[in-house]
Amino acid sequence: MNRCRAGAARAAVHRSSWEELNPPIPTYGEHLPDGSGIELVRDASDLTKTKLLLRAGERVTIEHEICTDTCRFVPADLNSALLRQLHLPVKDLPYGTTSALVGQIASTLMQASELGADIAFLVAVFAIASFFSDCLLTPLCLCLIGCANAEARSLLRVLSWFCRHPVLLVDHAGIDQLPENLTATRFLYAPKPSAKLRKLVANLQAFDFGVIRKGSLRENRGAVVIYSGSTGVGCGFEDASLRVPVVSARRLLRPGDEECYRDIADEIRAKLLNYRLMHYDNVKRSEFDVTGLTGPIRELALGLGACLIDASELQDRLIALLRVPDESVRMERSAEMAPVLESLLVFCHERKTAVHVGEIAKTGNDILSARGEWTKLSPKEVGHKLGLLGLQTARLDADGRGLKLTRAVCARIHQLAKDYGVPAALEKGLPGCPDCKQFFDQQSNSARGARDAHRARKNSGRKINEAHPA
Numbered sequence: 192m193n194r195c196r197a198g199a200a201r202a203a204v205h206r207s208s209w210e211e212l213n214p215p216i217p218t219y220g221e222h223l224p225d226g227s228g229i230e231l232v233r234d235a236s237d238l239t240k241t242k243l244l245l246r247a248g249e250r251v252t253i254e255h256e257i258c259t260d261t262c263r264f265v266p267a268d269l270n271s272a273l274l275r276q277l278h279l280p281v282k283d284l285p286y287g288t289t290s291a292l293v294g295q296i297a298s299t300l301m302q303a304s305e306l307g308a309d310i311a312f313l314v315a316v317f318a319i320a321s322f323f324s325d326c327l328l329t330p331l332c333l334c335l336i337g338c339a340n341a342e343a344r345s346l347l348r349v350l351s352w353f354c355r356h357p358v359l360l361v362d363h364a365g366i367d368q369l370p371e372n373l374t375a376t377r378f379l380y381a382p383k384p385s386a387k388l389r390k391l392v393a394n395l396q397a398f399d400f401g402v403i404r405k406g407s408l409r410e411n412r413g414a415v416v417i418y419s420g421s422t423g424v425g426c427g428f429e430d431a432s433l434r435v436p437v438v439s440a441r442r443l444l445r446p447g448d449e450e451c452y453r454d455i456a457d458e459i460r461a462k463l464l465n466y467r468l469m470h471y472d473n474v475k476r477s478e479f480d481v482t483g484l485t486g487p488i489r490e491l492a493l494g495l496g497a498c499l500i501d502a503s504e505l506q507d508r509l510i511a512l513l514r515v516p517d518e519s520v521r522m523e524r525s526a527e528m529a530p531v532l533e534s535l536l537v538f539c540h541e542r543k544t545a546v547h548v549g550e551i552a553k554t555g556n557d558i559l560s561a562r563g564e565w566t567k568l569s570p571k572e573v574g575h576k577l578g579l580l581g582l583q584t585a586r587l588d589a590d591g592r593g594l595k596l597t598r599a600v601c602a603r604i605h606q607l608a609k610d611y612g613v614p615a616a617l618e619k620g621l622p623g624c625p626d627c628k629q630f631f632d633q634q635s636n637s638a639r640g641a642r643d644a645h646r647a648r649k650n651s652g653r654k655i656n657e658a659h660p661a
């Protein structure tokens with residue numbers, strides 16, 4: 192008995208010296224090198240307090256303090272308002288299959304907010320992706336598009352039920368002052384967004400890039416959901432975002448709704464936590480790729496698709512639905528750059544060696560007016576668009592700045608016209624123009640390739656049918 196006490200005392204002394212050497216580390220969550228994860232949860236016996244959940248494979252521990260071989264983790268302090276907003280679950284629950292989880296979130300969204308099936312599916316995938324925003328290289332942004340303030344507030348609240356660590360904020364106040372290591376999903380209500388908010392939101396798009404504030408580096412992490420009224424955020428933010436329409440007829444959240452959906456929302460959050468803990472490394476190592484979509488939408492598709500584990504049918508549906516906004520982004524980009532690029536092609540085909548910015552603007556305006564457009568391009572706007580296209584102007588002579596049309600520059604202009612899908616520019620091409628010829632050679636090669644592939648598929652299909660006659 193005494194020996195036991197002496198042993199227990201030695202263990203206590205040993206433990207207290209280990210604790211002195213390892214002061215507690217406050218945390219909002221950790222992903223450990225052995226693949227296990229620590230997450231902040233609410234204390235089931237006192238919902239005003241937090242605990243830490245450690246999941247290592249199938250083993251789960253929920254404690255006030257989690258000790259690893261080298262560290263002691265304790266829950267980071269949260270004030271009561273932040274704790275209320277974060278919607279922390281008390282434990283994790285088996286999520287079933289990815290498809291079942293997406294389906295459960297989507298159907299709850301459809302009931303609570305009357306979203307259509309396709310939009311609800313996209314939002315459900317976004318909610319899942321928000322649980323991996325700290326390991327994706329993609330900025331995750333969702334914009335509520337429209338002008339219906341009360342309906343937008345309702346929808347923001349409903350969406351916040353399913354995203355990781357949601358924080359509902361008004362405009363820019365406090366957006367950059369959340370606790371430093373807390374990866375939150377910021378829900379921004381800004382019917383008239385301030386200049387500062389636009390700047391901060393534009394900064395959030397540069398995922399993982401930081402800003403130095405009061406001598407310390409703060410990195411931009413976490414998903415963003417924003418309602419910015421009829422003004423929008425601008426800076427191409429909407430183009431790179433998942434867009435959800437918000438209309439004035441949409442159902443408003445009633446006082447009893449949050450209570451009514453509390454149990455199902457709690458269950459889904461516990462499943463989402465489990466999904467994150469089980470798949471963090473899978474998402475981080477994902478090789479999911481997508482072709483045929485353009486810049487910003489492709490990046491978004493990559494981020495969202497990477498989070499759909501063992502669910503290729505869901506990835507296919509995601510890509511099919513993202514093709515619609517991708518096409519409208521493509522058309523907007525094309526319409527914006529077409530007059531400048533078509534004007535430049537005219538000068539390339541005239542074999543001019545240089546062209547002034549003013550001449551590009553004049554020819555661009557002639558093209559616009561021939562199409563019955565009222566808008567006009569100023570030389571200043573043309574200079575700005577040339578910069579966006581990566582075509583550097585230089586001072587040519589006393590008449591001002593312009594472009595030298597070297598062979599390389601003409602080839603680049605043709606490539607840009609093709610990339611931007613400039614309509615009339617390359618329909619037929621100019622006989623004798625080496626760049627047009629190259630473009631049409633490429634087109635006929637790819638068409639021949641497609642024909643060959645089609646023929647090969649037909650032949651192999653015939654062989655299969657011959658081998659297995661019906």
Ligand SMILES: [Zn+2]
Pocket residue numbers: 539540605620621624625626627628
């Ligand atoms: Zn040409």
